[in-house]
Every structure is written in structure tokens, then in C-alpha cells.
Amino acid sequence: MKSVNASVDEKRLWDDLMALASFGAREDGGVCRHALSREDIASREWLIGKARERGYRIAADSAANLFLTRFGCDNDLPPVLAGSHMDSQPAGGKFDGAYGVLAAFEALRALDDAGLETARPVTAVAWTNEEGGRFHIPCTGSRAFVSGKVPEPDQTDEEGVTLADALKRTLDAAPDVERIAPGFPVHAYVEPHIEQGPVLEAEGLPIGVVTGIQGVRWFNVTVTGEPGHAGTVPHAIRRDAFQATLRAVSALSTLMEDPDDVVRFTVGHVSVVPNSPNTIPSSVRFSIDFRHPERGVLDARAARIADLIAREVRPCTAEVAMTTSMQPVVFPDQITGAIAKAADTEGLKHRALASGAFHDAAHIASVCPSGMIFIPCRGGLSHHPDEWATPEHCAAGARVLAGALAQLAA
Amino acid sequence: MKSVNASVDEKRLWDDLMALASFGAREDGGVCRHALSREDIASREWLIGKARERGYRIAADSAANLFLTRFGCDNDLPPVLAGSHMDSQPAGGKFDGAYGVLAAFEALRALDDAGLETARPVTAVAWTNEEGGRFHIPCTGSRAFVSGKVPEPDQTDEEGVTLADALKRTLDAAPDVERIAPGFPVHAYVEPHIEQGPVLEAEGLPIGVVTGIQGVRWFNVTVTGEPGHAGTVPHAIRRDAFQATLRAVSALSTLMEDPDDVVRFTVGHVSVVPNSPNTIPSSVRFSIDFRHPERGVLDARAARIADLIAREVRPCTAEVAMTTSMQPVVFPDQITGAIAKAADTEGLKHRALASGAFHDAAHIASVCPSGMIFIPCRGGLSHHPDEWATPEHCAAGARVLAGALAQLAA
Structure with missing residues (x-):
């Protein structure tokens, strides 16, 4: 049997990234997938279908955060979470957010394919409205998870639709998904993401171990x-x-x-x-x-x-x-250490670096030990249709994630 | 029988102004009636109905300029035109443009009611898209009249609708209206309008005889x-x-x-x-x-x-x-003189002044002797929901117009 890391399938992950990018695809190669839009709802259905095939537990909270859980030996233990968001900027790319959700989903499948049993459940998560493009409060989903309630549900988009109505519409579109309360105990959280800056590419490194967020x-x-x-x-x-x-x-x-x-x-x-x-x-x-x-x-x-x-x-x-x-966030050694160790195991060179962009991890860090894995993106470009990461780097990040999750959930 | 001037009905004109303002009425008391919009089309139907009651000739050209003609003794003579436009700014008021069209229509009715026969036909005109708010080429209608063709028919509004399509929709909505070619010979043109500046109000004068346009x-x-x-x-x-x-x-x-x-x-x-x-x-x-x-x-x-x-x-x-x-426009003495004489006949004080705003008259001035009559507006305010002129001043302007038209068409 292959190891967890080796069970990460580069082609499968890449195909998923391209498939997800088709929801809200722009003619210029970019993606416009506003939170809770028709395109967002369709992309959720697509991912839920894939999770169902794997027999994962599928649940959503009142902020429409989507949780796909691979069972552990003791499902009463708080899970290890990994993921990011699926909404994009209006003129965004294929990787910002999407990569983190799909790398986490790929890590779950790698755990399956390696036949690895973990003590804790491992959950892939897609947080709602990280970008704040449609409803101008970024990280709506991870904030709701931390505080236990949706922030400013009466806020409206440019067409006067309230956040509360958009959430209801999204949740109603997936009636078979289990409804759970926001903010359950979590053992650890890891968010993979493109760097959105020029450092890793310039230094020829496939992995960034993120020390914190400005x-x-x-x-x-x-x-x-x-x-x-x-x-x-x-x-x-x-x-x-x-x-x-x-x-x-x-x-x-x-x-x-x-x-x-x-x-x-x-x-x-x-x-x-x-x-x-x-x-x-x-x-x-x-x-x-x-x-x-x-x-x-x-x-x-x-x-x-x-x-x-x-x-x-x-x-x-x-x-x-x-x-x-x-406030600026500093990630704990427990998580940065697990990530660095997983990269070392894979023989992937890495460096420590801070995040210039903010992420859902900045919120989740207040409720559990959290961290992030960066992979290089071309020209440091993001929030742009030309945003790009290579299949090799995407897979490398997912392998490091799978290794870190195996450690944290063991 | 009353004179033409005395036949101007202050209440009838005011009621028409308030009725026209209901098409595209804003909650703040203003008007949003974009050119060739549903509201504009409905307001045209309303005015056409009133012209039909009077037995006027009703015609439109390819720019959807609307011509309502009271017949003269010799209808082969070029008519005297008076009017303005019916489209408004997005946050406009009840008077800019609307007043000129309705004052002209009131003048036609005053000619009827006074039983005055004129040698020339007298035509009330509503020019299309003076404001340029929806299609960003102001004075689309009067330009088309001068040049014989609609300028930039392929230009689009914010929703991608072409000017050509919007014109077709507007014309199709009034199938009984006679279609004529743009740009027929005109004997003279007079445009009544609120001043859109503070001069007349400050000096307590009911009438401005406009000398030209910047x-x-x-x-x-x-x-x-x-x-x-x-x-x-x-x-x-x-x-x-x-x-x-x-x-x-x-x-x-x-x-x-x-x-x-x-x-x-x-x-x-x-x-x-x-x-x-x-x-x-x-x-x-x-x-x-x-x-x-x-x-x-x-x-x-x-x-x-x-x-x-x-x-x-x-x-x-x-x-x-x-x-x-x-280019800056200077109006000829023939028209300013007729306006001043009509005001004197009515005993209405007046002064000469230049227009700070541009108007359809600036275009029509290139094909026939043209001029404008200003009435005071409160605080000099226009392009604003609070734009206001009094019923007395509106009627005074219409009386001067009726007198000037009687002279020019005699």
C-alpha cells in the first residue's frame, strides 16, 4: 500500500481545479464566482456529489460553511480541519481559495486510498464569502464559525439582496445536507493557499510554511x-x-x-x-x-x-x-512544525514566510491551533484572471497537507 | 374671444407638468426618466393621446423625435417649432426639458382656444435623449435632425442595449404615429426652459431672453x-x-x-x-x-x-x-426680438442672459433662426430632485412663447 503522501493524485487534483474553475468561468480565463451566487451554489453541488461518492459526512452551518468529513476511529474527538473558500473576486483566478478546498479534499481521498485510519475525524471545509466582494464583510463564514453567529445578516449586495436571504437560498438548494450549529470544537486547522506574492517563485521553493498574517x-x-x-x-x-x-x-x-x-x-x-x-x-x-x-x-x-x-x-x-x-496573527509552532516535517518527509524544500493577504485562518486561529501552507504562484499574481500555479506545485502542497493532517489526526 | 396670450391656462399647464412628472417619479420628489426607457415610452403615449384629442398631426422621425403639429393656412410652408426634451437626469427634477415640451403644447392649445389662424403650421417637438444620461451622447435627437442621421446608433447603455434597438423599441410602441424623415425645413425654433442658474430669481424677473449658449x-x-x-x-x-x-x-x-x-x-x-x-x-x-x-x-x-x-x-x-x-452659439435678433416683444406685450419684465447649460437649441440654431425663453427656478437648482419653478412663472413663460409663436408663424 502507498503512503498517504504518495496517494495524492496530481492529475485528479488538477482536473478538479479545472472543473471548479468552470463555475463562473470568465472569457479571459479567470473566474467570477461571487459568494452565494448561482455559480457558487452550483459549485457546491458539484463538490457535495464528489463527497457523497466517498461516503463522507456532509454538513453545513447557518453561514453556509460546508464541512466534508472523513470519519476517524473516535468521532467524538474534535476533528482536524483543512480547507479555504470557494468564492472568488469579480475578476479573480482559478486558484485563490479554490486550491485550498480542493487540496483538502484531495488529502482526504489520499487518506482513503492509503487506507490510513486516523484517531480523529478529518474535515475538508469551504468557508463562505472570504473575499467580501459581493457582501462587503470578508470572511463571513469563518467569522460566523468563531462567533457562533452570522455577522450583519441584513447587509445587502448591490442589488439589494440581504446576506440572510442569500444564505437561505444557498442552503435551500442543498436540502439533503445535514444542518449543524456553527462553531464546534476543532483540534487544529490548516489552510493551503497560493502565496499571492513573489517570494517562493523568486527563490525556486515549492512550499512556504506560513508564520503568520499581517x-x-x-x-x-x-x-x-x-x-x-x-x-x-x-x-x-x-x-x-x-x-x-x-x-x-x-x-x-x-x-x-x-x-x-x-x-x-x-x-x-x-x-x-x-x-x-x-x-x-x-x-x-x-x-x-x-x-x-x-x-x-x-x-x-x-x-x-x-x-x-x-x-x-x-x-x-x-x-x-x-x-x-x-490584528496581526502568529501561527503556533505545533502547526508550522507539522507542516515543515511533512515537507521534509517529502523532500520538498521550504521556507518560513508571512502572509501579506488575510485568510480565513486568521479567524480560525482564535479558536484552535492554525497554520497555512503556501505554494508558488506565477509572478506573485492573484485576484486576477491570469493567476496561475503549476500542477506540480498544487500536488506538492496537497502532499504536505496530507502528511500534516496524518500527524495532527493520528 | 381672448388673446392667444390670455388663452394660456396656468392650471392646465401645471397639471400637465405634474402628470408628466409621474412617469419615472422618484420617491424623493424627483424624476428618473431615461431616454427611450419604459417610462419615456409611457410619457410619449400620454402626450400623443392629448395631441390626438386636439386633432394635431402626430409624427416621429428615425431618432424618435416627436412632432405635434397644429395646422396653418399653408401647410407647405416650413413650420415654426417650439419644444425641448422629455428625458431626465437619473436624479433629475420635474422641469428640465419637460417644461419646454409642455409649454409648447400649451401654446398650441392657446392658439386653438384663441381661434387664431396662423399662416405657417406650428409644431411642438420633443427631442430624444438631450441629457445623454443613458446613451452618453447628449442631444441625440436634435443632432439627428440637423445631420439627417442618428449619431452612433451602435453605442450601448450600461446594460448593453444599443441606441438603435432602444429607438426601434420606442417607435414600435407607437405604431399609429406617422413616420417622417429627420431634418425637414424649419422657419424658426424657440425653446422654453428653466434657467438652471440663479440670475432671474436673484433679480426678481419672470423672463430671460436668452442671447446664446456657452x-x-x-x-x-x-x-x-x-x-x-x-x-x-x-x-x-x-x-x-x-x-x-x-x-x-x-x-x-x-x-x-x-x-x-x-x-x-x-x-x-x-x-x-x-x-x-x-x-x-x-x-x-x-x-x-x-x-x-x-x-x-x-x-x-x-x-x-x-x-x-x-x-x-x-x-x-x-x-x-x-x-x-x-461651439458657443449666439441667437439672432429676429428671435430674441420676438421674445422680448411678446414679454413686453404681456407686461412681463425680462432681461437678456446667456445660457450656462447647453440645449437642443444649440444644434437647431445651425439650421434655422433659434432662441430660448428662460423662466426662474428656485435656487438656480437643476439636475436635482428639488428642482422647482412656480406655476406663475411656468405660465408666464408659456404666454411669452405663445405670443412669440403667433408673431413668427403669422
Whole structure:
């Protein structure tokens, strides 16, 4: 009989990745699979079908997090979890999130195929709405798992659909799936993911053992001015919400300047009302994404944002709301050690590195020992249709995961 | 028998204005009636029904311009036209455009009620898509009338519907309306409109005799950068299309500075792709609306726009396309004189003033003697749900129009 690691099937995993990418496929080769969308629901059905073939326990909680469990010898023991998310950015790629879920599913099958019995159950998980693209609260699913309730169920997408309704629709589409309460005890959590940065590729390493995740603050800003006719209203009396936004974002960019280029500051979402060429904008809503590995830097600069915006938008007014605050996370040696050991066993070179992006693991880390496995991605590119990882690297990550899960669940 | 002027019915006109405002009524009291929309089609049916009751000739051309004609003694003579447009801004009011069409229709009824026979036919006209809110080419209808063909029929709205299809749908909805070719000979054109500026209200005058219209240049700009993950991509290698837009619009604002506050410069439409909080924007499309009464100023500053943008957006790239160029227009004494005389006859105080907004009259002025009548609007406000004119001022404008039409068609 083959070892667990050797039972990882590179072609099977790759075929699954390509199959999952067909749900919400974009013409440019990318993927647009918003959380709880028709495409997301169809991709869940596809994965549930594969889990059913294997005889796994299939369950979902009120946040529509999907749990596929391979039974252990003692199913009263808290399981070892592995996985990621299946939703994508609007112009996303085939690997961000999807790889983690399918690598975990492949690890379960490798445990089967190797005939390995584990003491603990091992569960592949797909967390809901990690990207926050449709409902602007990222990691909805892993947050719900940690807190025991869905955050902001009344929030709406651009079409006015509430999160609660979208969750109901998704759960109703899979009536045969067992319903469980969110937030059960977990022994350990491992999340495989593409690096979304350039380090592993540049150093020619197949595996990154992730030491932690930088912290993040998200803000929604609404600037309110006064509409008017573009041809008649004198500039002296205008309250143009877009010009005010321009001043505010310009000042924020100065606040966020960093000679070491460690601060990450992005205004990614901007919507202008009424958005007509010959009407002075009456309001603008924009997002702020601000990240840094040190809590002190995050707190100090975040504290200055609201006052700075209020000053810059005059004579307009602004409302500034912090929607997300995640402290930097450090993963424990128990998990990083298991991952490093699994990679060593496989003869795969690896290095320690921190995550620039945040992940569901940042939330789950608050309820159990957690960690992440990175594989290289081409050009460090992600959140992009051209996002790419090789079949070899995908399989290597799944082998390291399978080895780590075998240790943690033994 | 009453005079033509005295036959204008203030209540009838006001009731029509309120009825027309119900097509596309917004909850905030404003109107959203996009050109060729379901609401626009319904409002046309309503007006056609009223014209049919009066026995007017009802015709439409390929641009869906609607012509309601009261016959003269010699219907081979080119008619006198009066009117405006029925489409609104997305967050527009009850008067912009609508007032001009209904004042013209009221003037026709006043001619009827006064029993006045005119030598020439007199036609109330509703031009298509003046605002350019849905299809971003303003004055589609009056341009088509002047050139003999619909401009850019393949242009699409935000949902991918072509202008050609939207026109067909609108025309098909009124199969009984006579179809005529665009661009027949016209003797004179008068467009009544709210001022959309503060002058008449400030001076307590009911009537403005419009001397001309300032020139305008519209541009569409597309800035192209590179998407990427907001948490991982170092700022040193980013090509953030929104940050590039911010630099470009900031430099444009400096270019357009004017101590006399005569230049009008507005960025009213901005759309960001993919518009997700944690993805670096890959492209931004924005509009430029630039106006001035002097052609020299328009030409000199407009000529610098493309190079300035190209320089500021680096390392992104930009495409800059001028979509509209209208020279300043001066209305002839023949029309301003007829309007002033009609106001004097009514004992209505008036003054000469230029239009800050552009209008269909700017196009029609190239094919026949044209002019405009302004009435005051509250606070100079327009393109806004709170846009307002009083019943008295609306009727005063219609009386002056009726008097001017009687002179011009006699």
C-alpha cells in the first residue's frame, strides 16, 4: 500500500481545479464566482456529489460553511480541519481559495486510498464569502464559525439582496445536507493557499510554511456634497463629492507613505452618485484597505483617518466607518512544525514566510491551533484572471497537507 | 374671444407638468426618466393621446423625435417649432426639458382656444435623449435632425442595449404615429426652459431672453493599470488605475482654474473595475465636462487635456476621446426680438442672459433662426430632485412663447 503522501493524485487534483474553475468561468480565463451566487451554489453541488461518492459526512452551518468529513476511529474527538473558500473576486483566478478546498479534499481521498485510519475525524471545509466582494464583510463564514453567529445578516449586495436571504437560498438548494450549529470544537486547522506574492517563485521553493498574517483595517467612507448642473453652478459655491474624494484620498496616500514599502493602502471600490457626466456628484462611497504586520503601525495610522477625511472633504461632509479590524496573527509552532516535517518527509524544500493577504485562518486561529501552507504562484499574481500555479506545485502542497493532517489526526 | 396670450391656462399647464412628472417619479420628489426607457415610452403615449384629442398631426422621425403639429393656412410652408426634451437626469427634477415640451403644447392649445389662424403650421417637438444620461451622447435627437442621421446608433447603455434597438423599441410602441424623415425645413425654433442658474430669481424677473449658449467639450477617459491583491503587491510595482485617475483629475482641476469662475469643469461619471475593496483597480473610466462662452478658451485648454492625462497617469496608460464638441452659439435678433416683444406685450419684465447649460437649441440654431425663453427656478437648482419653478412663472413663460409663436408663424 502507498503512503498517504504518495496517494495524492496530481492529475485528479488538477482536473478538479479545472472543473471548479468552470463555475463562473470568465472569457479571459479567470473566474467570477461571487459568494452565494448561482455559480457558487452550483459549485457546491458539484463538490457535495464528489463527497457523497466517498461516503463522507456532509454538513453545513447557518453561514453556509460546508464541512466534508472523513470519519476517524473516535468521532467524538474534535476533528482536524483543512480547507479555504470557494468564492472568488469579480475578476479573480482559478486558484485563490479554490486550491485550498480542493487540496483538502484531495488529502482526504489520499487518506482513503492509503487506507490510513486516523484517531480523529478529518474535515475538508469551504468557508463562505472570504473575499467580501459581493457582501462587503470578508470572511463571513469563518467569522460566523468563531462567533457562533452570522455577522450583519441584513447587509445587502448591490442589488439589494440581504446576506440572510442569500444564505437561505444557498442552503435551500442543498436540502439533503445535514444542518449543524456553527462553531464546534476543532483540534487544529490548516489552510493551503497560493502565496499571492513573489517570494517562493523568486527563490525556486515549492512550499512556504506560513508564520503568520499581517493585520488589516477596512473602512467604508461616504462623502456627501450637493448635486447641480455641470454647466451652470459656479465653482465657488459647488460641493462636488468627487472632487472632495480626490482631496481625501490624496491626503490618505500621503499619510500612508512608507519608504520601506511595507504599508499596503488601497482604494479599490468607488461608487459615484448620480454618476452622470453633466451632473455634479452629490455623493461618493469608497473603501479603504490598510494593512501592516505591526499592530502599533495599524492603530496609529488608522486613528488619524477619520479626522483627516473630515478636514479634506470640506465643504462636503463625510461618514467614516471601520468595517473590519484584524490584528496581526502568529501561527503556533505545533502547526508550522507539522507542516515543515511533512515537507521534509517529502523532500520538498521550504521556507518560513508571512502572509501579506488575510485568510480565513486568521479567524480560525482564535479558536484552535492554525497554520497555512503556501505554494508558488506565477509572478506573485492573484485576484486576477491570469493567476496561475503549476500542477506540480498544487500536488506538492496537497502532499504536505496530507502528511500534516496524518500527524495532527493520528 | 381672448388673446392667444390670455388663452394660456396656468392650471392646465401645471397639471400637465405634474402628470408628466409621474412617469419615472422618484420617491424623493424627483424624476428618473431615461431616454427611450419604459417610462419615456409611457410619457410619449400620454402626450400623443392629448395631441390626438386636439386633432394635431402626430409624427416621429428615425431618432424618435416627436412632432405635434397644429395646422396653418399653408401647410407647405416650413413650420415654426417650439419644444425641448422629455428625458431626465437619473436624479433629475420635474422641469428640465419637460417644461419646454409642455409649454409648447400649451401654446398650441392657446392658439386653438384663441381661434387664431396662423399662416405657417406650428409644431411642438420633443427631442430624444438631450441629457445623454443613458446613451452618453447628449442631444441625440436634435443632432439627428440637423445631420439627417442618428449619431452612433451602435453605442450601448450600461446594460448593453444599443441606441438603435432602444429607438426601434420606442417607435414600435407607437405604431399609429406617422413616420417622417429627420431634418425637414424649419422657419424658426424657440425653446422654453428653466434657467438652471440663479440670475432671474436673484433679480426678481419672470423672463430671460436668452442671447446664446456657452460652448462645451466632453471627453471620455479610460485609464488602464494592472489589477492585483491589495494585501500583497508592493506599492513600488503597482499600476493602480484609481490612484492614476486621482493624479490626472487633480492636474486637470489645476489646468481649469479660473479666478473669474467662468470655466465650468466637472468629472461627473466615474466607474472603477473590478471595483472590489481588496483588489487594486485595473481600470477606471471617467468623463470630463468642460464649458466656456469663448471658443478660444475652449480650444486652448481642451488641446492640453490628452497630454496632461497621459503624463499624470504613468505608469498606467490612458485613452482620451472627445465625444462632444459644441461651439458657443449666439441667437439672432429676429428671435430674441420676438421674445422680448411678446414679454413686453404681456407686461412681463425680462432681461437678456446667456445660457450656462447647453440645449437642443444649440444644434437647431445651425439650421434655422433659434432662441430660448428662460423662466426662474428656485435656487438656480437643476439636475436635482428639488428642482422647482412656480406655476406663475411656468405660465408666464408659456404666454411669452405663445405670443412669440403667433408673431413668427403669422
